[in-house]
Amino acid sequence: MNAYSSRLLEQCVNELSRLPGIGRKTALRLALHMLRQDDVVVSNLTGAVAEMKEHIRYCKVCSNLSDEEICQICDNHRRDRAVICVVSDIRDIMAIENTAQYNGVYHVLNGIISPIDGIGPNDLNIDPLIERVNSGAVKEIIFALSGTIEGDTTSYYIYKKIREHRIPVSTIARGISVGDELEYADEVTLGRSIMNRQPYESGIE
């Protein structure tokens, strides 16, 4: 499909089809849809994207997305800041928050250790987590990483670094089928797997 009658349209389709999961046919459909919309609808969209891109920040404490220096969760006095749930991705925080079963705070690793993809511990947001634990204010760590070898490797790597503090370290119960992504688990299962978390040592020793 290359017979665009307009260079402006073609350019727009080119840019839209760079997005993940958007092919050229879908991009064309989106572009033509936007042409049919009122100007203000489209400028709201481009404005929201530009504003987000320009002003969004990562929480200084947990690396969650935030509008301020400290995110709403870390900044909430009613949350138990002594309990840290370690996740690989920002979307996992949203999934856990939707269960309404967890009242601690989070730490986002921005990935998991995966030698095949060339991702080592130094590529992840692990050192700031160790520092949080070393500060002495943390009473419990919960790993909520995916149930894959990479997830287990990442948990174990961090566990070794914080073991000396002798604080309870647990991992969410494997109520979710192994290999599935947290993001797609239903809220009841995911909520229960946080309630039924298992002591970390029991699994490996």
Added chain:
Amino acid sequence: MNAYSSRLLEQCVNELSRLPGIGRKTALRLALHMLRQDDVVVSNLTGAVAEMKEHIRYCKVCSNLSDEEICQICDNHRRDRAVICVVSDIRDIMAIENTAQYNGVYHVLNGIISPIDGIGPNDLNIDPLIERVNSGAVKEIIFALSGTIEGDTTSYYIYKKIREHRIPVSTIARGISVGDELEYADEVTLGRSIMNRQPYESGIE
């Protein structure tokens, strides 16, 4: 899914999920993808959308999308401007152009007559087509509308208005299965259906 930690992110997801076929999970994925991209990649995207929305025009002759007052097809001296192919949608022009089997020009109706959807002849771009035929410069009309009752009704409505000029009026061959959209037909079938177009009268009288 409503536990966005950032109002900026939430706003962006809200706007993206207004697009057709984009749900909130997909919108979130797109927003997070854009956050990971370089600023220039995202500003290219928003810029292309804004520029298209602001500067694109509809061809004064055929209503095709165009960067200029007259589209590239109507403005092309090598095309036979005495043959008009009537389509309901801009995407149908692209589909036919991709067959490289047609050397005439087009006329976009921007829809088809559909009483159920409340679309009558006056809601469509039909009068300018009649004017083009009345001008005397047109020697042939080809209907390339979908093979539905609505498509047939639209062809017949226009046919009645231009019949007096006694120019050949044809409709593309029904090589495409009835009820399918032109846009998804393969290029060979669609190209052949233009080559094998049937005189319009033979079908109705």
